[in-house]
Amino acid sequence: xxxFNNIVKILHDYxxxxxxxxxxxxxxxxxxxxxxxxILGVFLCLGRMARFKPLNWLVMxxxxxxxGTPMLLQLYIGYFxxxxxxxxxxxxxxxxxxxxxxxxxxxxxxxxxxxxxxVDRGQTEAAxxxxxxxxxxMIKIVLPQAIKNILPALGNEFVTVIKETSMASTFFVxxxxxxxxxxxxxxxxTMECLFIVGVxxxxxxxxxxxxxxxxxxxxxxxx
Amino acid sequence: xxxxxxxxxxxxxKSFQIEGKPPLHVLKGVTEHxxxxxxxSIIGPSGGGKSTFLRCLNLLETPEEGQIFFEGVExxxxxxxxxxxxxxxxxxxxxxxxxxxxxxxxxxxxxxTMVKKIDPKQADEKAMELLNRVGLADKANEHPSRLSGxxxxxxxxxxxxxxxxDVMLFDEPTSALDPEMVGEVLEVIKGLVKTGMTSVxxxxxxxxxxxxxNRVLFMDGGVIAESGKPDEVFQNxxxxxxxxxxxxxxx
Numbered sequence: 444x445x446x447f448n449n450i451v452k453i454l455h456d457y458x459x460x461x462x463x464x465x466x467x468x469x470x471x472x473x474x475x476x477x478x479x480x481x482i483l484g485v486f487l488c489l490g491r492m493a494r495f496k497p498l499n500w501l502v503m504x505x506x507x508x509x510x511g512t513p514m515l516l517q518l519y520i521g522y523f524x525x526x527x528x529x530x531x532x533x534x535x536x537x538x539x540x541x542x543x544x545x546x547x548x549x550x551x552x553x554x555x556x557x558x559x560x561x562v563d564r565g566q567t568e569a570a571x572x573x574x575x576x577x578x579x580x581m582i583k584i585v586l587p588q589a590i591k592n593i594l595p596a597l598g599n600e601f602v603t604v605i606k607e608t609s610m611a612s613t614f615f616v617x618x619x620x621x622x623x624x625x626x627x628x629x630x631x632x633t634m635e636c637l638f639i640v641g642v643x644x645x646x647x648x649x650x651x652x653x654x655x656x657x658x659x660x661x662x663x664x665x666x
Numbered sequence: 667x668x669x670x671x672x673x674x675x676x677x678x679x680k681s682f683q684i685e686g687k688p689p690l691h692v693l694k695g696v697t698e699h700x701x702x703x704x705x706x707s708i709i710g711p712s713g714g715g716k717s718t719f720l721r722c723l724n725l726l727e728t729p730e731e732g733q734i735f736f737e738g739v740e741x742x743x744x745x746x747x748x749x750x751x752x753x754x755x756x757x758x759x760x761x762x763x764x765x766x767x768x769x770x771x772x773x774x775x776x777x778x779t780m781v782k783k784i785d786p787k788q789a790d791e792k793a794m795e796l797l798n799r800v801g802l803a804d805k806a807n808e809h810p811s812r813l814s815g816x817x818x819x820x821x822x823x824x825x826x827x828x829x830x831x832d833v834m835l836f837d838e839p840t841s842a843l844d845p846e847m848v849g850e851v852l853e854v855i856k857g858l859v860k861t862g863m864t865s866v867x868x869x870x871x872x873x874x875x876x877x878x879x880n881r882v883l884f885m886d887g888g889v890i891a892e893s894g895k896p897d898e899v900f901q902n903x904x905x906x907x908x909x910x911x912x913x914x915x916x917x
Contacts (some may be wrong), residue, residue, distance in 0.1 A: 568726055569763035573777035574753035585768045
């Protein structure tokens with residue numbers, strides 16, 4: 444009961460820290476990562492599938508390195524490297540964001556690639572045999588079918604991104620996990636703060652997966 | 667080139683590289699010609715190069731050596747825009763390869779409207795006419811997932827015809843069908859052949875090959891081992907390999 448009372452009290456005193464700052468920054472960071480990561484991911488995917496071999500190798504190397512090293516390490520590199528590369532000062536959250544975007548883009552590019560390659564080769568052959576060129580075939584025949592393969596995996600990636608932004612708290616950038624650190628530091632009520640943050644993460648992801656589910660069903664209905 | 671010639675191949679070679687294995691030499695110098703209005707069936711054992719040869723004709727496979735001439739143009743030349751020539755070569759695949767995300771009618775209209783820039787309304791009318799011809803007009807707005815195998819293959823045939831090709835290439839068009847659906851697809855091909863459409867048909871349906879073709883090619887080991895009128899090839903094969911093959915499939 445005391446536990447419950449503590450939670451109510453924390454929420455009463457610090458709801459702004461959790462709901463406005465914490466959720467706000469987490470959403471901001473996630474949305475930017477997902478949006479920029481998807482766009483960059485498309486380009487990485489194009490590079491990976493391009494006919495120009497050295498470009499394939501370059502993208503393959505980047506993806507392998509990003510997948511083969513810990514996220515936290517990449518955030519550290521972003522945190523220290525990005526300010527050095529830019530001639531002007533950037534807020535820490537931007538440096539962290541850059542690292543998150545590159546990380547996400549690599550995973551997304553693989554999702555796109557596998558989705559495209561999962562489309563039967565016969566589809567491409569049929570389109571080409573009708574005289575369609577490579578671009579027309581990709582846009583009108585392959586991609587519309589690939590989207591259906593891609594969407595569930597892409598949804599997974601979005602959920603992962605929301606959870607991974609918690610690592611940015613290492614650099615105190617203000618997202619949900621940072622708000623946990625702040626409030627815990629002031630109240631010394633560790634479990635209660637963890638509970639609140641955990642519920643908030645869960646709600647965010649639960650809502651997101653529901654929305655993606657609706658979207659997927661819409662796409663299926665168009666079949 | 668004579669003015670009756672449609673397709674000519676000179677000394678085609680094709681091998682497939684499979685990792686960790688020696689390259690598979692599938693075509694070992696195929697020289698052949700197909701005349702306008704001719705219906706040529708290609709028979710022979712699996713792995714003999716029939717499908718590869720057919721797929722080379724519209725360059726779905728690129729031969730390493732040799733030339734292909736289509737209507738007098740060397741399409742194996744690097745300067746040629748193959749997309750232009752493919753428009754005149756319809757192809758029907760073993761596994762139909764209809765577009766599952768498009769309606770039956772859109773399957774037919776997409777290439778004419780996109781590639782030939784035909785007016786969508788006109789393409790629609792043409793599509794309905796073709797669907798009528800193969801008895802699928804009532805399915806025009808369905809998706810192909812609602813069609814049976816035989817219906818899918820009939821759709822694939824008219825999809826190719828919508829481009830008004832000069833030649834039709836059939837790659838084992840009935841091999842993936844349930845037995846009771848083979849007949850309906852063969853009927854459509856037969857009807858097409860009667861209109862004078864130049865056709866090259868890779869098939870395991872010996873009775874059909876014998877009935878519709880002007881000429882039968884027997885391919886084995888990457889070469890055309892025998893070529894002749896259907897009656898000659900089926901009744902009095904000259905090559906021992908043809909004899910052996912026919913004795914196994916005609917029982």
